[in-house]
Amino acid sequence: MEKPQAGARGRNGNGGRAERSAQRDPERTRASILAAATQEFAENGMGGARVDAIAERAGINKRMLYHYFGDKEQLYLAVLEEAYIGIRTAEKSINLSDLEPEQGIAELAMFTWRYFLEHPEFLSLLGTENLHRARWLRQSTRLKELHSQLMGKLSELLDRGRAKGLFREDVDPLHLYLTMAALGYFYLSNQYTLSTIFGRDLAERPNLEGWERHIVHVTLASIRR
Amino acid sequence: MEKPQAGARGRNGNGGRAERSAQRDPERTRASILAAATQEFAENGMGGARVDAIAERAGINKRMLYHYFGDKEQLYLAVLEEAYIGIRTAEKSINLSDLEPEQGIAELAMFTWRYFLEHPEFLSLLGTENLHRARWLRQSTRLKELHSQLMGKLSELLDRGRAKGLFREDVDPLHLYLTMAALGYFYLSNQYTLSTIFGRDLAERPNLEGWERHIVHVTLASIRR
DNA sequence: CAACAAAGTAACTGTTTAGTTACTGGCTTG
DNA sequence: CAAGCCAGTAACTAAACAGTTACTTTGTTG
Known part of the structure; x- marks a missing residue:
């Protein structure tokens, strides 16, 4: 799952460890949206699932959900x-x-x-x-x-x-x-x-x-x- | 299914036939709401079903739906x-x-x-x-x-x-x-x-x-x- | 290090939605 | 036959909703 990041050398100043910044982490954000969406869709179906609820569960801004997945249907x-x-x-x-x-x-x-x-x-x-x-x-x-x-x-x-x-x-x-x-x-x-x-x-x-x-x-x- | 109506005698001026008024017919209205709702809930689930769609399918005013069944959940x-x-x-x-x-x-x-x-x-x-x-x-x-x-x-x-x-x-x-x-x-x-x-x-x-x-x-x- | 791209935030928008209000018209019963 | 209730209509409302805009922050690369 961990994809090596371009220019990882010396990044973040933590001795070359493959850890990504705590602040920004596209992979992790994407994964947590997907996990939250899985829960929400499974619990409520397509019609009952709420985009705001997914964003909240994932702990991300709703804008990111559209950024990574386009819209509710594609998600x-x-x-x-x-x-x-x-x-x-x-x-x-x-x-x-x-x-x-x-x-x-x-x-x-x-x-x-x-x-x-x-x-x-x-x-x-x-x-x-x-x-x-x-x-x-x-x-x-x-x-x-x-x-x-x-x-x-x-x-x-x-x-x-x-x-x-x-x-x-x-x-x-x-x-x-x-x-x-x-x-x-x-x-x-x-x-x-x-x-x-x-x-x-x-x-x-x-x-x-x-x-x-x-x-x-x-x-x-x-x-x- | 046909429930005898109170005061059926001479009602509607059509020689005592058990036909109800074409304009007002609680039984039929109730039944057509129920039939329309069955379709709508079956096709879209609870979250996806639309109260307006049910009213339209049933050919009745949405108000009647609330009149007969209370709310979406009770329906x-x-x-x-x-x-x-x-x-x-x-x-x-x-x-x-x-x-x-x-x-x-x-x-x-x-x-x-x-x-x-x-x-x-x-x-x-x-x-x-x-x-x-x-x-x-x-x-x-x-x-x-x-x-x-x-x-x-x-x-x-x-x-x-x-x-x-x-x-x-x-x-x-x-x-x-x-x-x-x-x-x-x-x-x-x-x-x-x-x-x-x-x-x-x-x-x-x-x-x-x-x-x-x-x-x-x-x-x-x-x-x- | 400047320039750019990608990641992220907050506040907003137009539409859809369940449910309501205020009203009209018809039927039954005392 | 009038009083009152029941069936029915149209237009409205407040909230919820998917999706967007305008902007800031962070990281990368020539």
Whole structure:
């Protein structure tokens, strides 16, 4: 993340350390705007988010927000792009080649679940984006090129499992991915209405753990012979 | 829906027909505000919905909206309540007592899927409500009393299936319900981002039919012995 | 070190927004 | 049939909002 600054030598008079001035720091300002905007958009959606609130959260002047991002819509797009890049990056780091097919599928299901659990802002942004029928996602050339890493890994595991006679012949990798994602997404994104209606707090530890086991169980049951 | 009006006899001079004045019609005004508000909130969320837009859609004066519903929040709550009443009413009409357990579960899964498919505004309102952590749902005593009819039917079918040795012993009815709902909800509510990213239009007829079969398959596979 | 560019501030602007006021016209009931 | 309430209208208001202007400060470079 730290980009070496031009003319860093002797800068600031603090013995060549790569520290930037406490007063001016474009990278840090940009990053804190993006972080604040992520929070604000995730909490309030596109229509409910307030530019002034983002500026205040970020501890910067509103003018800077326009300076770095153009306008509210472009800032939202930057937030969305960063969120997608986050999950795609995390997906890359999974290594399944040593695992048995069933264990590999289970790992992917748990990865998806845990990523959703640890990144509620990502779920929320997905919800907002879908409310607007992917208006900004469709605009983003960056994101359209950013394919899910999971689909390839899933296909490879399915092939191996099929060869071993473990999985059914007609499993569609997309259906499998959607199944895992759906079970995690719905439980978490709808936890507030569900908890209210069923009078059972879905966010409690044992319930979360139970649902993780359930996702793995359902996913595997749906593809086994 | 038609409520008999006080002093209906001879009213309006049109031979006792239960038609109300073309000029003044509280019921119809209320209903058209509610319908317009449902559209507007579903399309734009709570933060994005505009009171003026609702009034215009309903073809009424904005003042009437405040007259009948108090303010924007109370109008939103009325919309939410009506939406929940809609699905709960539809759930009531399902009769499964003649069906075999497996067939009954399949019917419930298809019912949920088709209801979601035909009522996109309900899904959207759920999304909005969850964005706000069920803020209005929790306020509504009416809705907290309105339990899902599906859970009872589901439990009965599970008992019958278990007795016949068809289903596993440890199936949690709530988990089963959440599974069916999750598969339908996620596919539809996230169809725009998913279609964009996977380059495959999830709203196309064959894809929708394929997903319905998939939901039934996954649901049953997850509870069979 | 002068000249310039980039980073940052404060105060402002025009528009949109939820909600209100002050009023008119029609229906029902004593 | 008059008194009063209910349905409805148009124009208004105060606040909130996204975005801008005019300016200052800080750092870099020929």
